[in-house]
Amino acid sequence: MKPLTIAKLVFGAAVVFFLMAPLIAILPLAFTNSVFLNYPIPSFSLRWFHELFTADAWRRSIFNSLVIGAGTTVLATILGTIGSLGLRGKKISLLFGFIRTVFLLPMVVPAVVLGVGMQLMFAQYGLANTYLGVIIAHSVLAIPFVVVNVTASLQGIDHRLEHAAASMGAAPHVVLRTVTLPLAMPGIISGAVFAFATSLDEVVLTLFVAGPNQRTLARQMFSTIRENISPAIAAAAFVFIAGTVIIALLVNIGRRAQNA
Numbered sequence: 001m002k003p004l005t006i007a008k009l010v011f012g013a014a015v016v017f018f019l020m021a022p023l024i025a026i027l028p029l030a031f032t033n034s035v036f037l038n039y040p041i042p043s044f045s046l047r048w049f050h051e052l053f054t055a056d057a058w059r060r061s062i063f064n065s066l067v068i069g070a071g072t073t074v075l076a077t078i079l080g081t082i083g084s085l086g087l088r089g090k091k092i093s094l095l096f097g098f099i100r101t102v103f104l105l106p107m108v109v110p111a112v113v114l115g116v117g118m119q120l121m122f123a124q125y126g127l128a129n130t131y132l133g134v135i136i137a138h139s140v141l142a143i144p145f146v147v148v149n150v151t152a153s154l155q156g157i158d159h160r161l162e163h164a165a166a167s168m169g170a171a172p173h174v175v176l177r178t179v180t181l182p183l184a185m186p187g188i189i190s191g192a193v194f195a196f197a198t199s200l201d202e203v204v205l206t207l208f209v210a211g212p213n214q215r216t217l218a219r220q221m222f223s224t225i226r227e228n229i230s231p232a233i234a235a236a237a238f239v240f241i242a243g244t245v246i247i248a249l250l251v252n253i254g255r256r257a258q259n260a
Contacts, residue, residue: 023241030234037231048235058232061220062239064131065200068216071135072142072199077192079139080146081184085176088154107144114140115208122209129211137209138199145198146191153187154180193247200240 029037033045052058083103106114118137119128127133157180165175181188203218210219221236 026234027238027241029231030238032231032234034231037229037234048231049238051232052235052239055232057215057220058217058236061215061217064214065217068131068134068138068214069196069199071131072138073192073196075135076139076142076146076195077188080143080191080195081150081188083143084147084150084154085180087151103147104144106141111141111202111204115205118205119208128209129214131214134206134210134214134216137205138202139195141202141205142195142198145194146188149187149191149194150184151187153184157183189251193251196247197244200243 026037028041029039030048031044031046032041033043033047034041053062080103087100087103114137118133118140122128122130122133122137127136161183162175162179165179166172170178200216201218202216203222206214206216206219207222210216215223217236217240221233224230224233
């Protein structure tokens, strides 16, 4: 094996370890029997997973995260896909460049700024402390991820396929439904996964726009860290990561089945 190849492998392994080290450090503590987050682990137990799914606060937060995450995924995927389709093929002009920047702006604007603005706006329209308000707030952050993924998929579509369908007499909406959207489906699915993950992980906006009844799992973890550091946080993190990995695997399986 060439020295350059070995150097690349070593560097790649070092980067992977750098990214995975925090997870490797915290995940085993989800199985500790101790009430403290420390090593060495005295004994292994599932007591914190039991608390996670039986304690009212944790169970309610998990339910809220799933409901809000599902709503965010649907809303962000629809709006992001429509936005990508609307901007598709447009010439880089000042207007459309500005519109594209607006779509991506929530990715760079501090969440605190968005949270303050949404709190003031939602209070005027009766959306504060409601599930719909939290879903809208999370969708604002999730839409840019959908736009990026769907736009990338749309750019890879051969326009001749759509032109061929149109030349056969298919109406524009039929071409969109039978040709464009199926070909862009990998990007749409990836965008939906990112939207769901963004919603699960969001804390700052939730603190501003959600009430006690809309406490999500991420917010519950944040509150628990402030009040009492418990290994239940590690168990919740394990559920987070396991759910994300499962979703990613399902997406990859779906892509391979679609390409087969």
